[in-house]
Amino acid sequence: MIRVAVAGAAGRMGATTCDAVAGADDLEMTGRADPALDTAVADVLGDADVLVDFTQPDQAVANARAAVGAGVHVVIGTTGFDPGALEGLHGANVFIAPNFAIGAVLMMRFAAEASRHMARAEIVELHNDRKLDAPSGTAARTAELMHGDVPIHSVRLPGLVAHQEVILGDVGQTLTIRHDSIDRVSFMPGVLLAVRRVGGLDRSPVVGLEHLLS
Numbered sequence: 001m002i003r004v005a006v007a008g009a010a011g012r013m014g015a016t017t018c019d020a021v022a023g024a025d026d027l028e029m030t031g032r033a034d035p036a037l038d039t040a041v042a043d044v045l046g047d048a049d050v051l052v053d054f055t056q057p058d059q060a061v062a063n064a065r066a067a068v069g070a071g072v073h074v075v076i077g078t079t080g081f082d083p084g085a086l087e088g089l090h091g092a093n094v095f096i097a098p099n100f101a102i103g104a105v106l107m108m109r110f111a112a113e114a115s116r117h118m119a120r121a122e123i124v125e126l127h128n129d130r131k132l133d134a135p136s137g138t139a140a141r142t143a144e145l146m147h148g149d150v151p152i153h154s155v156r157l158p159g160l161v162a163h164q165e166v167i168l169g170d171v172g173q174t175l176t177i178r179h180d181s182i183d184r185v186s187f188m189p190g191v192l193l194a195v196r197r198v199g200g201l202d203r204s205p206v207v208g209l210e211h212l213l214s
């Protein structure tokens, strides 16, 4: 059994993660940290093998440092912080993914491939209006993987979950690659895969779900 604690447990992603962990036979839910639950991350580290962080950009680094310091592996889904801040930590592993949905990982791969053959591209990312960071971590990562300079446009509206269109243009044609997460459960298979694999990583931090997919 892998013992799992969740930081941001009262939030939208954190609560969905708690349900997914509780529903997995090989995982045990041991702690729910969130100011809204009056429980600090430090209070849940003693009983955990892995901490999953879905909090906010200005909190994720301190949470991860505290976990690694306590020998607890960390899976971070929070976006909008610099992963470089987690280089060179010792004692436990860190895995970070700007997007845990398999369809989004494929979108990034296809966009990277297409950008080598089409003249120009732009990204339109659309998220819920309560998302704190812009551009999204997924859009930034997609642009990083693509050839050339790729502008990003951010849309924030109620009703949206997580959506992205990569539009590529060339003489007389366009190609659009689109991914939609219409429910937060879309992220859960990727989160649980990362929880199961983070302890066995041969380097840290590792950024991107693609590194866990064969």
Ligand SMILES: NC(=O)c1ccc[n+]([C@@H]2O[C@H](COP(=O)([O-])OP(=O)(O)OC[C@H]3O[C@@H](n4cnc5c(N)ncnc54)[C@H](O)[C@@H]3O)[C@@H](O)[C@H]2O)c1
Residues within 6 Å of the ligand: 007, 008, 009, 010, 011, 012, 013, 014, 033, 034, 035, 036, 040, 041, 054, 055, 056, 057, 059, 063, 076, 077, 078, 079, 080, 097, 098, 099, 100, 101, 131, 132, 162, 187
């Ligand atoms: N990687 C992915 O696949 C993916 C998917 C969706 C969202 N996200 C990201 O996940 C993060 C959370 O999104 P959300 O929609 O669940 O936000 P949310 O606002 O619903 O939840 C965040 C929760 O974190 C709590 N929190 C704040 N500081 C904390 C701390 N120091 N310790 C413990 N808990 C703390 C808040 O009280 C809140 O309950 C965002 O950065 C978002 O961009 C990532």
